[in-house]
Amino acid sequence: MLHEWRNVVAGPCRKLWERGPLGVSLAVLATVAVIGLHEFQQTASGAGVVRVLSEVRADQPVWLSLLRTPVSVFVPAADLPAWGGLPRLFLAFALAELAFGRVRTLVVAYAVTLAGTLGARVMIALGPDRLGLPAEAAHTVDTGASAAIVGLFAYTAVALRAPLLFLAAVVSTVAGSIAEPNLAGREHLVAVTVAMILAVVLHGRRGATATPPASAAHDTPPCQYPLTESDGVDQEVGHDGSRRGRPTGRRGDRSDPDR
Template structure:
């Protein structure tokens, strides 16, 4: 692949996304992504607190989700669970994911849509865990009963969901496909709770993409009908 061909591919794949991010950054700088910056601060705070002898049970009570928990309790804890770093992963990974992916999404989609997509993706993973355990380990979509006690926190499901939605929204289809393929390979290599939750998040976000596409198609159809309507006679 020559440099010119590569350049054209990069512009076609990421050009629209780059222009959206650049425009928001030029206009408002860090104020274009206050939720992402706040999320990074919240992750830092929860990391410090949960490493204290007195703070660990507090963070667990407020933001640790397990499939064995009552559903109402898991739903209450899910919003904060996005910003509680997973104990078996480095905190810098969660910080980078939120700053970069949440920041780009917030600049392009706005804070409210970003938050909704992130929550839907995370909630899909949370609910899938219960379904997977009910199906059992013998089912290809199932999980072992021991996963009911696994603490499920971190922004990874939300990050994967946002990456897929951004890829669809701004025409970066190869990037979105690579993200999806990466999650499929992850599950193929190690069919653990986190990997399957990522796939559940992707499915939920793809449904959101389909709904948004239908709404856009209907809006364009209504706009075309309005522009082609005969003028009203006075």
């Protein structure tokens, strides 16, 4: 509990105090983008523009879906309230941004969203008889930041080892996706799975290489000091690191027959 509090609450709050509002600039931009696109979509001319830029469906060519996916992340889904999901979106992006930086947050958000979009195509191809989706799901408009949000929460919880965050922000979404196996629900499951794999691969490898093995200190050879000669006395180093003098062969030997 204390470990999770430090990683999820104390650490991000300290970084926010140090960086100021710029520390959550990506979260602010994402929230503003959702609000702006939602309001623009309500206008007569804006609806067509938003549809051309962001509408993703499984019956489209793959290249078109790939082209529209970055914009579709910030377009609210038509069947969900835009304002109700804004706090959750801001928290997911802000926590990930403070913990991992802007670039990593954007990469994870896009990766899980794209995985959900492509995974939906695979499930539609499988069909409902093979735990897939019915063919009519291909005509469903697939937009919204829900996959990115649950993916970021899953990534953050696994990377920071925060089971309570995972329980509060991810398990409820997964349970709802299992209870209602529609297109969005299946994409959420794919997003959570991909986010967890990314967190284990990236942060597990970093944790394994960042800490040197415990035996490294014992394998390090002791420091060896060079022997020096001063005033007829040779210096030698003992096993405990101390120096002691011994008389040299010529100056310290009084039994020299030539004397």
